[in-house]
Amino acid sequence: MFRLALSNLVQNKTRFLISVGGVGLALTLVLFFRAVFDGAEGRLTVYIDRAGADVWVSQEGVRTMHMSESALPASVVEEVRAVPGVEQAIPILYTEGMIEANGKDYIVYVFGVPPDAPLGGPSRITDGASAPGPGETIIDHAIASKAGLHVGDQVTVLGRELRIAGLTSGTSSLVSSVSFVSMEDFARVRGGGDVISFVLVKVKPGETPAAVSSRIAESVGGVTVQTRGEFASQERQLIGDMSADIITIMNTAGYLTGLAVVALTIYIATVGRRREYGVLKAMGVRNSRLYRIVLFQALLTVGVGLVTGVTLTLLLSVLIPRFNELIVLSVSMASLLRVTVISALIAGVAALLPARQLAGLEPVAIIRRG
């Protein structure tokens, strides 16, 4: 029967290709959008992932970098250092701001880091210095390329002219980038006294971040302490919540398009062969077998469409960053699994109407009335 299902489906090759193409494009839309979001999300937490800190200490109640502001007295650093299990405690300053270059503004997350800090400084240097000195900044090379900037050029960061001392890689996305300045410059620009944003903690060998985190929370007052994993997770959660609606809308549009294409294809393929299915019923083929034919056709259409969609998305995830480094596509297994499961559900739903048609088909009608 699967041979019949397959033959019925691909007999009209043009129609089949259009259907598969339609499903493929719809699923590509879903996968692509998700991949762009995941790519951007990965870039938004890249600093947390690369800073090298096992534990993050912030102002009490502040659990994310985005959509909040952490301000701690500088004295907290010494308090944290005194906690057993802490190997290093490094203060950093942080704010969201702009880089102005050649008449254009670029959104950046600006970090003020101490000179020669073992934690929290720039990573993956592609050119120039590995840490910003006074009057210097280190920016991402993707932003530099886009703005036509090079090491040695001047840019405006936090309203102050700074010289580009070095370039990093892998921190830029469509919506943001990371730039580093010296803590001294940052503090001067911001003003407001002896205040820091976060304390980055490296735990001693043999200690676990969770244990040290608990000890800091118990010993130091007025702070929120999170392991790197918890902090990154909170950050991703916030970003996810902020973009959940638009992602849902885009996904729904993609899935509904796919569903419509598959449903229409299978419906047409079934209705166009009503007579043949009626003959099969007259011969003794049960409804359940006919349902399987329809379901198999729907699954096949969706399956080939899914493979097409995944292939296209993977291809785009390789090609697009070559032309625009700010667009990063991250195709995750979770995303593929989710789309696969939803596609299977789409196939099932798409098969319902044709199956209903077959159930109501009277084989008696096939034999001419005499």
Place this chain on the structure above:
Amino acid sequence: MSGEGLHIDHVTKRFGSGDAEVVAVRDVSLEVAPGEVVLIMGPSGSGKTTLLLMLGALLKPTEGTITLDGLELSSLSENRLPDIRLRHFGFIFQDFNLLSALNVLDNVSIAAELTGSSRKAARQRASALLDDLGLGRRLRFSPEKLSGGEKQRVAIARALVNDPALILADEPTANLDSSQGHETMRLLREIAKNRGRSVIIVSHDQRIRDIADRVLWLEDGQFKEAVIMAVDPVCGMAVEGNKAVSAEWDGVTFFFCSRGCQQEFLSSPGEFLSASSSTSKGAASASAGDPRLHLRGT
């Protein structure tokens, strides 16, 4: 009723109820032996198709019983009927009704696979059958590339592939030209005689009378008085008594294909009666005596 062959016992089929009730088939009884070819004729709306549908287990009678090879179809649950149809019946349709997406071989083998045969065994059986029917060189052809006669032979192969006890054919020659129609008729008779299958044909095609063992006339849901078939004593042609030119001689009615034969006979009856003494009285009585033309009323 049980035993080999098909037994239809006082079968009635009613549709609707009360004032809207329609009796499509009324108290029909019939027995068809293995190897027998029965032709059912009748005007449109006479109940032929309803009867055929009941014989094919596609419709249940309101009253009466239908038994095939000892299995009472009319008492079986709806759930069991598809399997019964698949294994015990072969259907041949006016429009062939082949599956357009499958080739000739697959059109036949799929019916065997549906009964649980392996793909290999089903294809072997289908291939052998198609070869027998002269389609050995057409196995990979798409149905649309076949002539009408070839399509009907594929349909016949499909009907036979599960070795059914009963073949039901609905106007099998309606869409065929004369030679293809004759070929199909020959095949249907051969199936009955060589393979021992019962064949029931519903048709308006008068040519099928030639291969039928019995011709039944269904009208208003009942088998009516037998159509009298006779042999023209002059030219030997089979003619219908109620339509043919007739003449009485020596107290016996004779039937002729034309007035020419009638005049020739009347000019010298003895010449024709002595030439075929066995049919001299048989012209009129042949209708009852000829096993090919035996008819049965209700």
